[in-house]
Amino acid sequence: MPRSESPPPHKRARQSSSAEHENGLSLPPLSLSILGVEPLDEFIKEIADWVHYTIVNRPPDLQGKIEVEAKVGLLRDRSSGQRLMLPVLVETIIAPDSIDLRFESNMSLQQHKHFNTRLNELKTASTQPSFPSTPLEYSHLYLLDSFYPTDNPHDKDKIRVTRNEKTGTVLECMRKIRLGDLNIFSPKRAADWRVSVNLEVPVSHPVGTPTHTRKKDRLSYSHEEFSIDLTQVTASTSPGSPPKLLHELEIEIARPALLLATAAKRGDPSVPELERSAFDELIRAFVNNARILVRNASEGWQ
Amino acid sequence: MPRSESPPPHKRARQSSSAEHENGLSLPPLSLSILGVEPLDEFIKEIADWVHYTIVNRPPDLQGKIEVEAKVGLLRDRSSGQRLMLPVLVETIIAPDSIDLRFESNMSLQQHKHFNTRLNELKTASTQPSFPSTPLEYSHLYLLDSFYPTDNPHDKDKIRVTRNEKTGTVLECMRKIRLGDLNIFSPKRAADWRVSVNLEVPVSHPVGTPTHTRKKDRLSYSHEEFSIDLTQVTASTSPGSPPKLLHELEIEIARPALLLATAAKRGDPSVPELERSAFDELIRAFVNNARILVRNASEGWQ
Numbered sequence: 358m359p360r361s362e363s364p365p366p367h368k369r370a371r372q373s374s375s376a377e378h379e380n381g382l383s384l385p386p387l388s389l390s391i392l393g394v395e396p397l398d399e400f401i402k403e404i405a406d407w408v409h410y411t412i413v414n415r416p417p418d419l420q421g422k423i424e425v426e427a428k429v430g431l432l433r434d435r436s437s438g439q440r441l442m443l444p445v446l447v448e449t450i451i452a453p454d455s456i457d458l459r460f461e462s463n464m465s466l467q468q469h470k471h472f473n474t475r476l477n478e479l480k481t482a483s484t485q486p487s488f489p490s491t492p493l494e495y496s497h498l499y500l501l502d503s504f505y506p507t508d509n510p511h512d513k514d515k516i517r518v519t520r521n522e523k524t525g526t527v528l529e530c531m532r533k534i535r536l537g538d539l540n541i542f543s544p545k546r547a548a549d550w551r552v553s554v555n556l557e558v559p560v561s562h563p564v565g566t567p568t569h570t571r572k573k574d575r576l577s578y579s580h581e582e583f584s585i586d587l588t589q590v591t592a593s594t595s596p597g598s599p600p601k602l603l604h605e606l607e608i609e610i611a612r613p614a615l616l617l618a619t620a621a622k623r624g625d626p627s628v629p630e631l632e633r634s635a636f637d638e639l640i641r642a643f644v645n646n647a648r649i650l651v652r653n654a655s656e657g658w659q
Numbered sequence: 660m661p662r663s664e665s666p667p668p669h670k671r672a673r674q675s676s677s678a679e680h681e682n683g684l685s686l687p688p689l690s691l692s693i694l695g696v697e698p699l700d701e702f703i704k705e706i707a708d709w710v711h712y713t714i715v716n717r718p719p720d721l722q723g724k725i726e727v728e729a730k731v732g733l734l735r736d737r738s739s740g741q742r743l744m745l746p747v748l749v750e751t752i753i754a755p756d757s758i759d760l761r762f763e764s765n766m767s768l769q770q771h772k773h774f775n776t777r778l779n780e781l782k783t784a785s786t787q788p789s790f791p792s793t794p795l796e797y798s799h800l801y802l803l804d805s806f807y808p809t810d811n812p813h814d815k816d817k818i819r820v821t822r823n824e825k826t827g828t829v830l831e832c833m834r835k836i837r838l839g840d841l842n843i844f845s846p847k848r849a850a851d852w853r854v855s856v857n858l859e860v861p862v863s864h865p866v867g868t869p870t871h872t873r874k875k876d877r878l879s880y881s882h883e884e885f886s887i888d889l890t891q892v893t894a895s896t897s898p899g900s901p902p903k904l905l906h907e908l909e910i911e912i913a914r915p916a917l918l919l920a921t922a923a924k925r926g927d928p929s930v931p932e933l934e935r936s937a938f939d940e941l942i943r944a945f946v947n948n949a950r951i952l953v954r955n956a957s958e959g960w961q
Contacts, residue, residue: 382916382917382920383917383920383934383937384884384917384937384940384941385884387884387940387941387944388791388792388793388883388944389792389943389944389947390792390944390947390948390951391781391785391792391795391885391887391948391951392781392791392792393790393791393792394791395947396947396950396951396954399749399750399847399950400749400750403748403847443745443746443747444745444753444754444757444758445745445751445752445753445754445844446705446751446752446753446754447701447702447705447751447752448701448751449748449749449750449751450747450748450749451746451747452747452748455746456746479693479694483693488695489690489694489695489696490690490691490692490694490695493693545705580690580693581687581689582686582687582689583693585693614684615685615686618684618685619686632685635685635686638686638689639686639689641691642689642690642691642692645692645697645698646692646693649692649693649694649698652698
């Protein structure tokens with residue numbers, strides 16, 4: 358049976374010559390499907406279900422900010438170091454723990470420049486009245502992250518202190534707890550991507566010496582509920598070794614409180630439909646944006 | 660840069676209380692993406708590209724009808740006979756010739772009944788004024804296919820003679836030439852599917868004895884440019900062995916001439932946009948319908 362909340366018929370208005378109609382060679386207005394609607398996007402729903410599950414089942418004893426982000430990079434086979442290969446033709450979600458792989462959040466300097474150019478063009482275009490969406494905002498941040506071990510030596514999480522690199526002001530001091538990752542393989546594109554859910558718990562400033570630092574030269578674009586960060590990272594690991602240069606691109610849901618509020622009402626029959634579906638709408642735009650970024654890892658916007 | 664033919668802004672009209680807005684916990688109208696549009700569906704485009712390539716590169720010396728169909732069934736590993744398993748969470752297209760598999764165009768009697776019930780319900784619902792699409796039509800066909808070898812003993816293609824089983828009238832006499840298959844793995848569903856492109860070349864009635872026959876009790880639903888055939892097949896192979904009962908479900912593009920006309924104009928800059936995009940629109944509805952059928956292999960319409 359058709360879904361109860363089907364929108365009105367979606368058919369294209371078509372104009373064609375009577376000769377074409379007589380030949381029967383012109384496509385008449387076509388419904389989206391036998392149900393009159395687009396079928397649900399299985400890919401977006403899977404990501405929404407997973408993010409929702411991960412948020413709802415977060416450790417109840419820890420208070421902090423939920424971070425949902427997508428990073429652009431490469432999935433690599435852990436033993437060979439080669440980019441993941443699977444016998445499929447289109448973007449798909451890898452089953453967790455099924456393949457021994459790692460995600461490399463990095464790109465070439467050329468790709469970084471390419472994204473910078475494209476995002477700047479988009480920012481300019483987005484201020485035109487004809488642009489079909491909201492203008493992008495932009496800021497340039499210079500940050501210094503210092504990492505400290507936690508009190509528990511078995512704990513893989515680290516404490517991160519973020520400073521304004523120019524002024525030295527401490528902006529954030531927190532422990533980042535990884536709640537889960539979902540890897541997306543994109544065989545048609547120059548890059549793969551990973552969705553991560555983290556919990557950022559505020560802590561007091563640690564004492565002692567940082568184990569390593571990351572200097573971040575960040576171009577931060579914001580659009581509606583999302584931040585898109587294009588970052589050049591200079592990572593120093595140990596005093597002896599030379600610093601490592603990385604180029605990262607990530608998109609993040611900007612307001613954790615909004616994310617939690619929409620997650621709490623997801624599918625709740627006691628709230629109006631708009632509130633019930635807000636979480637899925639937020640994730641849909643998040644996935645759309647991540648897809649657009651990945652598809653432009655080597656081309657113009659598409 | 661945004662696409663030149665972007666539609667106007669897609670944002671939801673939202674109403675919410677001022678208290679919610681003050682808390683910042685209500686989702687404001689959201690664009691579909693930073694570009695203001697949905698990104699292209701990579702899956703549908705891949706199928707459209709493949710069907711188009713297969714049609715355009717068909718054998719130029721053979722005149723016949725192009726058949727594009729999607730069958731619902733199971734992808735099976737050829738050696739183990741088990742259903743294909745891949746470490747992915749969502750529907751994806753298998754790279755051709757990458758895995759040694761076969762497609763089984765069959766389902767259980769229960770699934771067949773389930774589809775029959777659902778399609779009948781949909782047919783009834785589709786006649787209501789509130790239904791968001793065109794009414795479905797329905798016919799019940801009793802057919803008998805007889806298969807004959809071709810003159811060339813190295814030729815895998817067979818000649819098929821189709822008769823009205825009740826009257827014995829010959830309806831069709833043709834050689835079906837397989838141009839290509841694309842297999843779709845659907846890990847979340849009870850069934851996989853396969854898109855096939857065939858060329859049906861009319862031939863004169865063969866002489867001699869058929870190698871085997873297929874009796875088809877077919878419920879044929881039609882909707883706009885598509886036929887959906889739910890068929891109970893009684894296949895007889897050799898005189899000694901008992902007949903085999905199969906249950907098939909397939910969706911087919913109903914008008915080969917229209918398909919070819921739209922394929923010829925695909926992406927042609929000299930024709931109006933509506934004609935240029937008609938092929939992709941036809942394939943989009945075809946894929947949407949196939950997805951809806953596969954997703955309902957064990958559930959209600961979704």
